[in-house]
């Protein structure tokens with residue numbers, strides 16, 4: 087589960103000989119290239135950072151750390167945003183945000199993401215809150231060790247100034263495993279890609295990784311204590327924080343649907 091982001095680094099294997107294959111298509115084969123995914127996330131991050139047109143973007147190294155990807159990937163993403171006319175790259179002088187064109191592919195992708203995230207967060211709450219309660223009731227010593235390992239991993243990532251994506255994934259996976267319900271685990275696995283989106287979106291926000299780590303520690307304490315009610319409440323609170331995204335308050339720079347603008351042109355046919 088923690089390797090999912092990395093999996094996007096590798097080209098999707100060609101489905102050769104799959105034409106007459108009998109295996110059910112469990113996962114979509116087509117993958118968006120990593121730099122396009124990162125271009126969307128980068129733009130989303132720009133939105134969440136409340137940068138205005140004319141503002142300078144953070145440096146490559148900072149963006150790479152914030153988004154948990156390589157500098158090369160950030161560079162490719164910036165090229166894509168430049169091709170779409172969303173940023174200006176001044177030689178030796180940094181990258182600057184231009185007025186966002188709602189017709190640009192990356193802007194449309196961010197709008198689509200904003201539409202999709204609330205339902206993913208709702209699904210996470212529907213599954214992970216009861217999972218936390220079951221984990222408190224059923225956890226074994228090896229489960230607790232795996233939960234602690236997830237905490238420890240995120241502590242190291244946060245201490246290094248990283249978003250803590252792998253530690254967060256490891257922690258939630260360990261809690262899910264501790265619930266000992268294969269059907270719930272399967273449903274969580276089904277949502278894995280969508281959950282990765284909510285995770286990267288949330289943890290890219292300034293100040294969020296240490297706060298998430300703090301939430302995790304509270305969940306872990308309740309699970310260790312076998313206190314199902316507190317574990318459920320702590321998970322509910324955590325997912326509330328995860329869903330507190332500046333992105334949701336973002337308005338596209340220009341009216342997207344001309345039919346929605348009644349202020350002018352009242353006399354149009």
Ligand SMILES: [Zn+2]
Nearest residue numbers: 254258298324
């Ligand atoms: Zn978390």
